[in-house]
Amino acid sequence: MTTPEGSPVAPPPVHPRALNLLQRKPLTAPRAARIIASVTVSMTVIGGVLMHFTDKKTFPNIGDGMWWAVQTVTTVGYGDLVPTSTAGRLVAAVVMLVGISFLAVITAAIASEFIESTRRRIEGTSTDAVSAKLDQIGARLDVIEAALRNIGGHSRDEPH
Numbered sequence: 001m002t003t004p005e006g007s008p009v010a011p012p013p014v015h016p017r018a019l020n021l022l023q024r025k026p027l028t029a030p031r032a033a034r035i036i037a038s039v040t041v042s043m044t045v046i047g048g049v050l051m052h053f054t055d056k057k058t059f060p061n062i063g064d065g066m067w068w069a070v071q072t073v074t075t076v077g078y079g080d081l082v083p084t085s086t087a088g089r090l091v092a093a094v095v096m097l098v099g100i101s102f103l104a105v106i107t108a109a110i111a112s113e114f115i116e117s118t119r120r121r122i123e124g125t126s127t128d129a130v131s132a133k134l135d136q137i138g139a140r141l142d143v144i145e146a147a148l149r150n151i152g153g154h155s156r157d158e159p160h
Helices: 016-023 029-054 062-073 086-157
Strands: none
Touching (some): 029 062, 062 086
């Protein structure tokens, strides 16, 4: 695809709103956790509904599909309801992967916050110590400069 001038034009993004939402702010661990939590909730609901329609024998109503999806995404998996159809097992695989991803990202976000908090505390302490030491050095230099001015002033004023 080219413009009348002959320069290539990139095709528009498939989901411009989603792309704008993701590019609006830098991706941080807490923001990533919120995004994956939203995806997880959505996939849990979709997975529960799909499970009912792909495996009606085991999941005769949407409630059973939702119960299965919640226990699967949280990695509890009681085993009271298990998909038997191929399509149901594919849905199950996606729900399981989303659940594992959710737990991994949440754990990473919490660990990242702990590490960042510790880093700020350590840097703050060392910065304060360095600043105090520089203040001491500055004060000592002021005293030395004043003493040198006094010595230099007396030697210039006194006759030789």
